[in-house]
Amino acid sequence: MITLYDLVFEGDRRPSPFCWRTKFALAHKGLTWTDVPTGFTEKEKIAFADSKALPVIKDGETAVKDSWAIALHLDKAYPERPLMDGEAGRAFARFINGWADIAINGAIFPMVIGDLYDRVRPEDKDYIAETRGSRLGTKDFTAFQRAAREKGMATLRMALEPARRALRDQKFLSGAVPAYPDYILAGTFMWPRSMSPLELLAEDDPIYAWRERMLDLFDGLGRKAKTA
Amino acid sequence: MITLYDLVFEGDRRPSPFCWRTKFALAHKGLTWTDVPTGFTEKEKIAFADSKALPVIKDGETAVKDSWAIALHLDKAYPERPLMDGEAGRAFARFINGWADIAINGAIFPMVIGDLYDRVRPEDKDYIAETRGSRLGTKDFTAFQRAAREKGMATLRMALEPARRALRDQKFLSGAVPAYPDYILAGTFMWPRSMSPLELLAEDDPIYAWRERMLDLFDGLGRKAKTA
Numbered sequence: 011m012i013t014l015y016d017l018v019f020e021g022d023r024r025p026s027p028f029c030w031r032t033k034f035a036l037a038h039k040g041l042t043w044t045d046v047p048t049g050f051t052e053k054e055k056i057a058f059a060d061s062k063a064l065p066v067i068k069d070g071e072t073a074v075k076d077s078w079a080i081a082l083h084l085d086k087a088y089p090e091r092p093l094m095d096g097e098a099g100r101a102f103a104r105f106i107n108g109w110a111d112i113a114i115n116g117a118i119f120p121m122v123i124g125d126l127y128d129r130v131r132p133e134d135k136d137y138i139a140e141t142r143g144s145r146l147g148t149k150d151f152t153a154f155q156r157a158a159r160e161k162g163m164a165t166l167r168m169a170l171e172p173a174r175r176a177l178r179d180q181k182f183l184s185g186a187v188p189a190y191p192d193y194i195l196a197g198t199f200m201w202p203r204s205m206s207p208l209e210l211l212a213e214d215d216p217i218y219a220w221r222e223r224m225l226d227l228f229d230g231l232g233r234k235a236k237t238a
Numbered sequence: 239m240i241t242l243y244d245l246v247f248e249g250d251r252r253p254s255p256f257c258w259r260t261k262f263a264l265a266h267k268g269l270t271w272t273d274v275p276t277g278f279t280e281k282e283k284i285a286f287a288d289s290k291a292l293p294v295i296k297d298g299e300t301a302v303k304d305s306w307a308i309a310l311h312l313d314k315a316y317p318e319r320p321l322m323d324g325e326a327g328r329a330f331a332r333f334i335n336g337w338a339d340i341a342i343n344g345a346i347f348p349m350v351i352g353d354l355y356d357r358v359r360p361e362d363k364d365y366i367a368e369t370r371g372s373r374l375g376t377k378d379f380t381a382f383q384r385a386a387r388e389k390g391m392a393t394l395r396m397a398l399e400p401a402r403r404a405l406r407d408q409k410f411l412s413g414a415v416p417a418y419p420d421y422i423l424a425g426t427f428m429w430p431r432s433m434s435p436l437e438l439l440a441e442d443d444p445i446y447a448w449r450e451r452m453l454d455l456f457d458g459l460g461r462k463a464k465t466a
Contacts, residue, residue, distance in 0.1 A: 097413040098323040102330035108400035172336035185325040
């Protein structure tokens with residue numbers, strides 16, 4: 011019996027890229043889970059796991075925090091259908107995890123922070139204004155986002171080039187079938203999809219077609235999720 | 239019997255990051271090779287392979303051009319000690335190949351183009367001035383390099399962050415033992431090492447320690463190579 015604490019925005023939107031890594035990973039394993047929507051300011055719900063960030067899962071009596079630790083836990087506890095195949099698969103996933111966090115999430119964030127702020131739960135707006143405001147040096151997220159998009163789109167599309175090259179030759183980042191590296195990057199795209207109308211990819215981009223395939227997996231797990 | 243056509247600079251320096259991928263790959267397989275130093279303007283030496291770029295190998299009667307194609311060829315022709323372990327290993331290496339080309343080589347190039355120009359063979363200087371000059375919009379490579387270093391070092395070190403995170407937890411990008419992803423990034427560092435005095439890494443960077451390990455491999459193949 012697995013419980014997942016999943017970040018929630020207004021209108022039951024679920025944008026967290028890290029929680030999406032875990033949702034795709036659970037679905038890959040064929041596991042079902044009970045969902046606990048958790049707002050930014052509901053840290054008390056995950057205090058039992060000694061965590062201040064999502065996702066957190068409770069798998070039987072075991073609490074696991076952090077999407078990477080959860081992926082390792084799932085491969086250990088449920089070794090069939092590995093998320094990471096062998097040492098090479100784990101090394102690949104670890105690299106993609108860092109690359110997505112730094113190069114891709116980092117490029118998307120400034121372009122959608124205004125839309126994000128608009129869609130968090132009303133009771134979480136002050137928290138976002140404080141934390142993101144001090145990081146960005148402004149609380150006018152709409153203006154910040156507008157300025158960021160001017161150069162940001164080209165930066166993002168360039169940063170995605172290694173994935174684009176791979177996806178010109180193969181169906182998934184992991185090869186013929188998807189594995190954890192695909193779920194990491196798919197989670198990254200579920201994030202803007204769930205809270206911003208901004209389209210990040212050109213239709214003829216091989217990553218666009220890959221994203222469509224990812225949205226269809228697991229009976230449309232990603233596609234059915236509430237969009238911006 | 240393998241022949242490698244390897245890019246040569248003045249004083250027998252061998253900086254090509256792509257040729258280094260192949261040299262590390264050959265050494266990983268325990269193969270020996272005959273070396274044909276080839277200048278930028280000696281394309282006639284590799285015309286037999288229908289190639290205008292290095293590396294090229296001749297393996298018996300088979301000509302193979304392009305470092306990626308050579309790596310695939312070596313794993314097929316010499317399946318022991320795989321460079322890429324299974325489909326995950328190949329997917330990982332393919333991703334790192336694109337990432338190194340775009341994010342890392344692309345960040346290093348403007349910071350060392352002046353040093354590179356200074357060290358190409360005298361008969362290749364006009365070729366470099368024309369090709370790199372038209373790409374950069376100037377032939378004053380010394381001034382260009384100086385300006386590029388102001389912001390370029392921070393950009394490079396940030397771009398390396400996914401590798402840094404992996405190398406905090408594991409000895410090589412590929413895990414406990416090196417494989418083709420490591421040789422790709424090692425080749426990238428052999429490039430400035432062979433033609434520029436610029437140090438790109440801080441001594442306490444986990445990538446610095448990894449690079450030392452890579453220089454020691456195969457009886458010091460990288461360490462023994464002529465430096466700037």
